[in-house]
Amino acid sequence: MTRPPLPHDFQRPVPSFTLTSTDLTDGATLPEAQVLAGGDLSPQLSWSGFPAETKSFAVTCFDPDAPSGSGWWHWVLFDIPAEVTSLPTGAGSGDFAGLPAGAIQARNDYGTKNFGGAAPPAGHGPHRYVFSVTAVGEEKLGLDADTSPAAIGATLGFQAVARATIVATYENK
Template sequence: MSKPPLPHDFQRPVPSFTVTSDTVREGETLSPLQVYAEGNVSPQLSWSGFPDGTKSFAVTCFDPDAPTGSGWWHWVLFDLPADLTELPEGAGSGVFPGLPEGAVHGRNDYGTKDFGGAAPPPGHGPHRYAFTVHALGVEKLGLGSDTSAAAISGTLGFHALARATVVAVYENA
């Protein structure tokens, strides 16, 4: 059986840029800090090489392997200013340290407006967690924090100039 696609696979193709992390590494297992029941702390992310004309950024985390038929949104953050190129660890958790004024946390699939860590069902196998930075051609999405994650994702696809993704894994054996 093939792996479920990421949401961006259904959106129009756009160029890529670079996202790096001190916390999350491509193809590696998430730290306990990024697990819902253990730490629930958003990872550090940095990005560069995005296109000229970028007016804002958004950050998402999506698990396409969740047994829901539509995946699971762990993090939806948008209206980040174009001069921001890094989020510190924990920026999406609790009191949101390091987030610029005006940043909006959309509702994740836990029903909260923050980062919700990995929590795959026991024995379901490894899940992928796609942390994506979206470079956008608009300063503000014009959406509220109660907008569904799926609607925010669609809007991001429409306004994306480029995107960068790092995918980590986690399994609850």
């Protein structure tokens, strides 16, 4: 089976910067805390080295391997102020307590406005979970929390000045 491309393969190239996490390791298995049935917690993320023209950030988590024909958006958070350079574990919960002022958490493909953990179909093989922080050249995207994740992703593709990713995998055997 040929694996689908990663989401940013379709967007114009932009510089990269550094993304780290105390919860995730690039190329490793997704911890149970980030699985729908295992904790459903958004991971801790920290970023640095982004361009000076950055005016805001967006954080997304996308599964390109979901058997939907269009992938699966697990987390969509945008209009994060430029002075914010990290999010604590659990910031993406539905109560918005860990989010910076002004940030907008849009609905994911579960239909909820929070981080929705990994839940690939049993026996479907390993799925990749692409956690991205996008540096944006505008303070506000001009979108709201009810905008579709795909439309937000497309807007980020045009507004990005840089991007950083961590890709983790998870398989429901």
